Amino acid sequence: MALLEVEDLRTYFKTREGEVRAVDGVSFSLEHSKMLGIVGESGCGKSVTVLSIMGLVQTPGRVVGGSAVFQGRDLVQLKGRELEDVRGHEIGMIFQDPMTSLNPTLTIGTQLTETLRRHLGMNKDQARKRAVELLEEVHIPNAARRLDDYPHRYSGGMRQRVMIAIAISCNPKLLIADEPTTALDVTVQAGVLDLLHELRSIHEMGVIIITHDMGVVAETADDIIVMYAGQIVEQATALDLFDRPEHPYTEALLEALPQVEGEGIREGRLRSISGRPPDLLDPPPACRFAPRCAYAGQDDCATVPPDLREIRPGHWVRSSHPTSERAAAPVGAR
Amino acid sequence: MSEQMDGASRASTNGNEPLLVVKNLKKYFPIKGGAILDRTVDYVRAVDDVSFTVRAGETLGLVGESGSGKTTTGYCVLQLLKPTEGSVRFAGKELTTMSRGDMRAVRRDMQIVFQDPYASLNPRMTVGDIVSEPLLVHKIGNRKSRRSSAERLLEVVGFNPDFINRYPHEFSGGQRQRIGIARALALNPSLIVCDEPVSALDISIQAQILNLLKDLQNEFGLAYLFVAHDLAVVRTMSDRIAVMNSGKIVEEGPAERVYTNPTDPYTQALLAAVPIPNPRRMQERRAERRKHKDVLAEPV
Numbered sequence: 163m164a165l166l167e168v169e170d171l172r173t174y175f176k177t178r179e180g181e182v183r184a185v186d187g188v189s190f191s192l193e194h195s196k197m198l199g200i201v202g203e204s205g206c207g208k209s210v211t212v213l214s215i216m217g218l219v220q221t222p223g224r225v226v227g228g229s230a231v232f233q234g235r236d237l238v239q240l241k242g243r244e245l246e247d248v249r250g251h252e253i254g255m256i257f258q259d260p261m262t263s264l265n266p267t268l269t270i271g272t273q274l275t276e277t278l279r280r281h282l283g284m285n286k287d288q289a290r291k292r293a294v295e296l297l298e299e300v301h302i303p304n305a306a307r308r309l310d311d312y313p314h315r316y317s318g319g320m321r322q323r324v325m326i327a328i329a330i331s332c333n334p335k336l337l338i339a340d341e342p343t344t345a346l347d348v349t350v351q352a353g354v355l356d357l358l359h360e361l362r363s364i365h366e367m368g369v370i371i372i373t374h375d376m377g378v379v380a381e382t383a384d385d386i387i388v389m390y391a392g393q394i395v396e397q398a399t400a401l402d403l404f405d406r407p408e409h410p411y412t413e414a415l416l417e418a419l420p421q422v423e424g425e426g427i428r429e430g431r432l433r434s435i436s437g438r439p440p441d442l443l444d445p446p447p448a449c450r451f452a453p454r455c456a457y458a459g460q461d462d463c464a465t466v467p468p469d470l471r472e473i474r475p476g477h478w479v480r481s482s483h484p485t486s487e488r489a490a491a492p493v494g495a496r
Numbered sequence: 497m498s499e500q501m502d503g504a505s506r507a508s509t510n511g512n513e514p515l516l517v518v519k520n521l522k523k524y525f526p527i528k529g530g531a532i533l534d535r536t537v538d539y540v541r542a543v544d545d546v547s548f549t550v551r552a553g554e555t556l557g558l559v560g561e562s563g564s565g566k567t568t569t570g571y572c573v574l575q576l577l578k579p580t581e582g583s584v585r586f587a588g589k590e591l592t593t594m595s596r597g598d599m600r601a602v603r604r605d606m607q608i609v610f611q612d613p614y615a616s617l618n619p620r621m622t623v624g625d626i627v628s629e630p631l632l633v634h635k636i637g638n639r640k641s642r643r644s645s646a647e648r649l650l651e652v653v654g655f656n657p658d659f660i661n662r663y664p665h666e667f668s669g670g671q672r673q674r675i676g677i678a679r680a681l682a683l684n685p686s687l688i689v690c691d692e693p694v695s696a697l698d699i700s701i702q703a704q705i706l707n708l709l710k711d712l713q714n715e716f717g718l719a720y721l722f723v724a725h726d727l728a729v730v731r732t733m734s735d736r737i738a739v740m741n742s743g744k745i746v747e748e749g750p751a752e753r754v755y756t757n758p759t760d761p762y763t764q765a766l767l768a769a770v771p772i773p774n775p776r777r778m779q780e781r782r783a784e785r786r787k788h789k790d791v792l793a794e795p796v
């Protein structure tokens with residue numbers, strides 16, 4: 163059985179202008195010890211997807227449908243105390259900005275031992291000993307001495323390591339990291355990503371990593387989900403997604419990426435995608451990418467919503483014009 | 497194009513001197529101490545003895561991590577910050593000792609595009625007024641000619657000229673960045689300092705802006721001092737690259753050479769840290785990064 167099974171998840175925000183369909187029918191599953199990357203541009207619903215799974219959606223948002231079954235229990239149905247026990251205990255979480263998640267008025271040690279004592283019932287000495295081990299595990303030098311420092315004495319990368327230490331302190335089976343390195347410098351990011359990779363193996367955790375950076379998923383994830391306008395548009399293993407992207411959006415996104423390696427980079431132009439992502443108050447009626455798609459022609463792209471279908475084993479795509487099913491040239495001139 | 501666009505009036509240098517020559521530039525910010533913070537106890541050496549050149553029509557990419565001094569360098573070039581020491585020569589003239597009046601004329605010829613397309617545009621001005629404001633400030637043309645300049649500038653950056661009566665909030669991030677670029681072009685500058693011009697934008701929009709900047713450079717012979725922390729973005733834009741670390745340029749050279757054959761240990765570590773969108777390289781990249789662990793040890 164999968165570690166996490168998300169089925170037709172829908173989360174809408176009721177606003178004055180109307181209903182924002184932030185997450186609109188998202189389904190995926192995560193196996194034990196696997197790392198799943200969710201990528202997509204700003205506003206496509208990555209954060210709301212995981213917040214929905216964790217029961218953390220704030221009003222005016224509401225999970226209006228679907229389920230998220232984790233180790234036999236549907237998290238969407240859980241309430242209050244039960245949910246809090248799962249959160250932070252069986253599922254660890256890390257967010258983008260470690261400074262907003264750490265309390266600046268408490269020492270690192272206090273924040274680490276608090277979790278251990280509350281969720282695992284350790285006494286003070288046990289918790290302190292374990293806290294030092296955890297800091298060592300996330301490679302904080304001089305861990306025993308640094309335990310009594312306040313967060314401001316730690317660098318940005320070290321704070322994010324502390325967040326990871328807190329998130330894994332109760333040996334969760336699932337770790338959710340929402341843009342864990344977006345606020346960090348690239349050299350610090352590399353260290354944090356390598357750490358996540360290492361801990362995933364040691365602790366046999368399933369990991370969901372959310373990012374807008376194609377490079378980050380390529381270097382961390384086993385499987386990748388590409389989201390667009392509240393929906394999954396493509397899902398595959400990392401290798402197959404980068405080798406043979408099927409969705410016109412994924413394909414265009416990969417070609418729009420500036421490269422650090424290769425020839426003729428300076429002289430070349432990047433592929434750009436015209437227009438911008440739709441307003442989720444009033445998304446295109448059928449295929450949500452159709453208005454920007456190079457292949458949407460006179461056919462039913464604007465009238466019949468494409469299903470997410472398995473185009474080859476393990477590779478899912480939501481498009482009537484996947485790469486492997488179309489003639490070489492796009493419709494019309496670009 | 498019009499009188500502002502023809503390039504005839506643009507600054508030129510005599511002989512072979514590059515358009516911009518920066519020598520031994522320093523910018524130290526005082527750190528205050530004492531009971532009422534009235535004493536300078538130390539300095540932040542934000543820019544610490546930096547030298548580089550930018551030729552007409554060329555792009556110099558300035559990369560480095562947060563706090564390395566990129567923005568401060570750009571501001572000192574434009575004299576938006578007064579350098580502590582060193583020389584900035586632009587179009588053959590020394591800027592650091594120039595009078596305010598003379599500087600005003602030079603300003604026309606060097607512009608800046610900022611990172612944040614939201615914060616850098618006045619929300620109460622129409623797009624037309626924003627784009628043509630530099631013309632008004634420098635008392636160029638009349639109402640009517642400024643209006644037609646605004647329309648033309650909007651067209652240059654790929655907009656419908658009818659947009660001049662709209663307001664910034666009606667536009668997306670990428671569109672606002674285009675407005676910022678149109679404004680920077682208004683006075684037909686020969687140098688634009690681009691400070692993280694695409695960092696706030698999504699990939700698909702980022703590509704539009706980078707292509708636009710390349711097109712404008714080809715069309716108008718612009719020189720860019722292109723400041724960014726994203727090494728892939730800088731590579732795609734730059735003829736030459738300067739890598740900054742802690743206020744110093746640690747390596748400088750043709751983009752191709754710096755990226756394929758970096759000699760400085762910090763540059764090597766920086767390049768090894770960039771995540772590459774190719775999962776087949778994951779193992780090899782991770783091994784490569786382990787070699788640079790010492791260079792990158794975080795401050796304890």
Ligand SMILES: Nc1ncnc2c1ncn2[C@@H]1O[C@H](COP(=O)(O)OP(=O)(O)OP(=O)(O)O)[C@@H](O)[C@H]1O
Nearest residue numbers: 175177182184203204205206207208209210211442
């Ligand atoms: N409180 C809210 N009220 C209305 N709409 C909201 C609210 N919170 C989120 N949304 C909408 O839900 C959509 C999904 O947002 P989400 O935060 O999941 O995006 P994301 O993919 O995580 O983007 P980013 O990369 O910028 O973090 C967005 O279009 C956003 O406008």
Ligand SMILES: Nc1ncnc2c1ncn2[C@@H]1O[C@H](COP(=O)(O)OP(=O)(O)OP(=O)(O)O)[C@@H](O)[C@H]1O
Nearest residue numbers: 525540542560561562563564565566567568569725
């Ligand atoms: N006005 C100021 N007063 C004091 N220190 C400053 C000031 N402006 C910048 N600094 C310091 O100078 C150093 C260089 O800052 P700068 O903004 O130039 O870096 P940067 O390379 O542009 O970084 P980023 O990538 O984060 O934009 C930093 O340590 C910064 O804190």
Ligand SMILES: [Mg+2]
Nearest residue numbers: 208209210340
């Ligand atoms: Mg998000």
Ligand SMILES: [Mg+2]
Nearest residue numbers: 566567568691
């Ligand atoms: Mg800066």
